[in-house]
Amino acid sequence: MNNAERRIIxxxxxxxxxxxxxxxxxxxxxxLGEKNIPVTLEFKKEEHNHDGIRISKSGCQGFCQMxxxxxxxxxxxxxxxxxxxxxxxxxxxxxxxxxxxDRLLYVEPATKKHCTGPNDIPFYQRQSRTVLKECGFIxxxxxxxxxxxxxxxxxxxxxxxxxxxxxxxxxxxxxxRGRGGGGFPTGKKWELTRVQPGPKKYVICNGDEGDPGAFMxxxxxxxxxxxxxxxxxxxxxxxxxxxxxxYVRAEYPLAVQRMRKAVQDAxxxxxxxxxxxxxxxxxxxxxxxxxxxxxxxxxxxxxxxITGKRGMPxxxxxxxxxxxxxxxxTVINNVETLATVPLIMKNGAAxxxxxxxxxxxxxxxxxxxxxxxxxxxxxxxxxxxLREVVHNIGGGVTDDKGNIxxxxxxxxQIGGPSGxxxxxxxxxxxxxxxxxxxxxxxxxSGGLVVMNHQTCMVxxxxxxxxxxxxxxxxxxVLCREGTQQMLALLDDIIEGRATGETLKLxxxxxxxxxxxxxxxxxxxxxxxxxxxxxxxxAEYEAHVxxxxxxxxxxxxxxxxxxxxxxxxxxxxxxxxxxxxAITGERxxxxxxxxxxxxxxxxxxxxxxxxxxxx
Amino acid sequence: xxxxxxxEIPKFKKVCEILARYNNDSSKLIPILQAVxxxxxxxxEEIMTFIAxxxxxxxxxxxxxxxFYAHFSLEPKGKYIVKLCDxxxxxxxxxxxxxxxxxxxxxxxxxxxxxxxxLFTVETVSCLGACGLAPVVVINDDxxxxxxxxxxxxxxxxxxxKESVQ
Ligand SMILES: Cc1cc2nc3c(=O)[nH]c(=O)nc-3n(C[C@H](O)[C@H](O)[C@H](O)COP(=O)(O)O)c2cc1C
Ligand code: SF4
Ligand code: SF4
Ligand code: FES
Ligand code: FES
Numbered sequence: 001m002n003n004a005e006r007r008i009i010x011x012x013x014x015x016x017x018x019x020x021x022x023x024x025x026x027x028x029x030x031x032l033g034e035k036n037i038p039v040t041l042e043f044k045k046e047e048h049n050h051d052g053i054r055i056s057k058s059g060c061q062g063f064c065q066m067x068x069x070x071x072x073x074x075x076x077x078x079x080x081x082x083x084x085x086x087x088x089x090x091x092x093x094x095x096x097x098x099x100x101x102d103r104l105l106y107v108e109p110a111t112k113k114h115c116t117g118p119n120d121i122p123f124y125q126r127q128s129r130t131v132l133k134e135c136g137f138i139x140x141x142x143x144x145x146x147x148x149x150x151x152x153x154x155x156x157x158x159x160x161x162x163x164x165x166x167x168x169x170x171x172x173x174x175x176x177r178g179r180g181g182g183g184f185p186t187g188k189k190w191e192l193t194r195v196q197p198g199p200k201k202y203v204i205c206n207g208d209e210g211d212p213g214a215f216m217x218x219x220x221x222x223x224x225x226x227x228x229x230x231x232x233x234x235x236x237x238x239x240x241x242x243x244x245x246x247y248v249r250a251e252y253p254l255a256v257q258r259m260r261k262a263v264q265d266a267x268x269x270x271x272x273x274x275x276x277x278x279x280x281x282x283x284x285x286x287x288x289x290x291x292x293x294x295x296x297x298x299x300x301x302x303x304x305x306i307t308g309k310r311g312m313p314x315x316x317x318x319x320x321x322x323x324x325x326x327x328x329x330t331v332i333n334n335v336e337t338l339a340t341v342p343l344i345m346k347n348g349a350a351x352x353x354x355x356x357x358x359x360x361x362x363x364x365x366x367x368x369x370x371x372x373x374x375x376x377x378x379x380x381x382x383x384x385x386l387r388e389v390v391h392n393i394g395g396g397v398t399d400d401k402g403n404i405x406x407x408x409x410x411x412x413q414i415g416g417p418s419g420x421x422x423x424x425x426x427x428x429x430x431x432x433x434x435x436x437x438x439x440x441x442x443x444x445s446g447g448l449v450v451m452n453h454q455t456c457m458v459x460x461x462x463x464x465x466x467x468x469x470x471x472x473x474x475x476x477v478l479c480r481e482g483t484q485q486m487l488a489l490l491d492d493i494i495e496g497r498a499t500g501e502t503l504k505l506x507x508x509x510x511x512x513x514x515x516x517x518x519x520x521x522x523x524x525x526x527x528x529x530x531x532x533x534x535x536x537x538a539e540y541e542a543h544v545x546x547x548x549x550x551x552x553x554x555x556x557x558x559x560x561x562x563x564x565x566x567x568x569x570x571x572x573x574x575x576x577x578x579x580x581a582i583t584g585e586r587x588x589x590x591x592x593x594x595x596x597x598x599x600x601x602x603x604x605x606x607x608x609x610x611x612x613x614x
Numbered sequence: 615x616x617x618x619x620x621x622e623i624p625k626f627k628k629v630c631e632i633l634a635r636y637n638n639d640s641s642k643l644i645p646i647l648q649a650v651x652x653x654x655x656x657x658x659e660e661i662m663t664f665i666a667x668x669x670x671x672x673x674x675x676x677x678x679x680x681x682f683y684a685h686f687s688l689e690p691k692g693k694y695i696v697k698l699c700d701x702x703x704x705x706x707x708x709x710x711x712x713x714x715x716x717x718x719x720x721x722x723x724x725x726x727x728x729x730x731x732x733l734f735t736v737e738t739v740s741c742l743g744a745c746g747l748a749p750v751v752v753i754n755d756d757x758x759x760x761x762x763x764x765x766x767x768x769x770x771x772x773x774x775x776k777e778s779v780q
Contacts, residue, residue: 014742014743014744014757015744015746015747015757015759017757018744018747018750018756018757018758018759019747019759062746063746064744064746064747064759065746065747065760209743210740210741211741212700212701212702212703212705212740212741213701213702213703213741213745214741214743214745215741215743215744215745215746218743250648250685251739251741251742251743252743253755288644288645289644289645289648290683290685291644291647291648291683291684291685291686292683292684292685292686293682293683293684294740305644306641307641308639308640308641308642308643308644308679309643309675309679310678310679310682311682311683367703367745369702369703369706369745369746369748370702370703370706370707371706371707375703375745375746375748376746377746400708413702416702447702449702449703449706451706455706460706463702463705464702467740470740473682
């Protein structure tokens, strides 16, 4: 693209839209029109308008919490939290003049530095955005724009120059591993399917993304839908399929809409349909909306769902590569996996292998959330450390009020409900498939939740258990009943009924559910419990043996006691107690009646002498 | 099961259109149910039976699919569907107090999800994919981020005010 082209890019990802970016867009359009500044609204490849400024809407740029984001190109000035009222000033100062509106710049919380653009914002500086590179910068609704960036050239090459085997070999050689959680080598999966006999095969793109706390696939589908379609087309050629499905979860209406438009545009250009790229081949592609069942992300369940049935997993083997959709050989890949494929084809497998670690090449997107200063969507090479992610990209751990606390880091939960909790000890662990697995966590789909000192790990384990228990399809007894029982045991711990036996039972049950469940949902359901029990044993023991929740999150365990040595008998707590549980004479140490106390904690807050604790 | 009343015939016209769009194909059951639900905001029982007959599968199978997926509702929903996210990101940023405040305000609980005047339905979802803005509340299609109980109640009050004016 012409570097000199002036563009105003307004983020139109879900986050920024929620924060009001559409109003900002309208305001730009209105004022630019009023001031008679020429604006090119439609992208025209052949026409490089010299003084035209193009406003475009983009997909998520990952920095949602600072949205609405407005980027001025080519200077790459990034304005954050832009309101319609700011638009006039931006136009006068930056578009007409050459100045910068200082108050709209991002200020780094730790150093108070004003950053002019992504190049000096640590959140962006330390990432390597490759799959996400164009997300947030190209107009996701314009196939022309995708093509002007070299889009569909690799699909074209795949159909006109390469054999199916060539493609499988290239992807195998790149070492690409599936980004949907398991990390299975993509090239191998394709090769297995390619060599299956029979003319009818299918490719399914898994955009179900049911993991709570994960939104990377959403961002790719919303921000660069054509890259997903290109990956699907290359996969079709690689295995000899002529029909593909893109399964998107129902909770993502914008992703569904953008994927549908992209598919339709690709049909209109002859990129999908009959005679692709002037060959005799045909590729069909259908976008299907999920209906809200997490287990449908599992391959065999996904297949059942596409055929109009309940999304229940079935035993493997046979693997989908052998007997998948309508019993035909089928490749199922994750959105991010497929969006990576055109990049590998373009730059070559060798270049891809240079990034990341030996056994986990390339980059991985993570949804960085929870108690960090910069939450958002990030992409780092495999092998980056948690410390890098949490402290440098995330900008540090925050307390419950949102202020940075240097000592606040407690844990990160990685990989969603299938994953585990890591602690301070793991801050320098390399983030890759194998090292995470070795410590009982998982890359999973890439949810990365940072938790501060005020988080109760038993409650976090309970949270995930509740999720998997709700989402169990009910087919296996151990998954259906076991998750229910584990949840009940966790409740015992949280509500003060647990004994040493509870912990033992929990471990036995966790092991049994892992062993006795059919699909990944049940098999990994105990992970959050096992990893928190291992890494935060003392916290469990405090709940069980001392009936105490160290973070004061478990209401039933927060019985306050008054330290007689510190109590001055000021009666402040007596006045505060809503149920009259505190008694004592003035200037004499007070006591709390455990049978009356409702554990509201009001007395603790009001005591000036720190005499009340739990 | 309720008898089909004459007044409901127009209902069936819509279903027929939807079924025709999908060639009465049983493998398209999920998109069919989605389209039907878009139309009526829930899946009325007699319409599910009608679909079963039209695509030639037992009503129990249609019912089985409809109850399996969280997106389908067998009961009518309110005019405003308030979805509170309780995904991981939202949960650690204290989504539960928001839910409690909303339920208390509307006099709802885990079992009663819709207000008697059919104005509000309150449900929880696990992740709306806007975790950067956690905690998140979505009312119909509008996403509201960085919520607090107070802000959520203000949203409800806005709606109530708007509705009482009309
Ligand atoms: C319960 C469960 C849910 C899953 N959800 C997803 C999902 O939402 N998206 C996804 O890509 N893979 C999901 N997977 C993994 C897929 O089954 C499958 O391994 C993956 O889509 C393969 O693609 P990949 O090789 O490109 O990673 C899930 C697995 C299980 C067991
Ligand atoms: S493990 Fe759980 S979710 Fe998976 S098939 Fe069995 S019951 Fe269903
Ligand atoms: S925790 Fe609440 S109820 Fe218990 S003694 Fe203190 S003020 Fe009274
Ligand atoms: S939606 Fe704008 S940065 Fe994420
Ligand atoms: S966890 Fe609430 S939007 Fe993702």
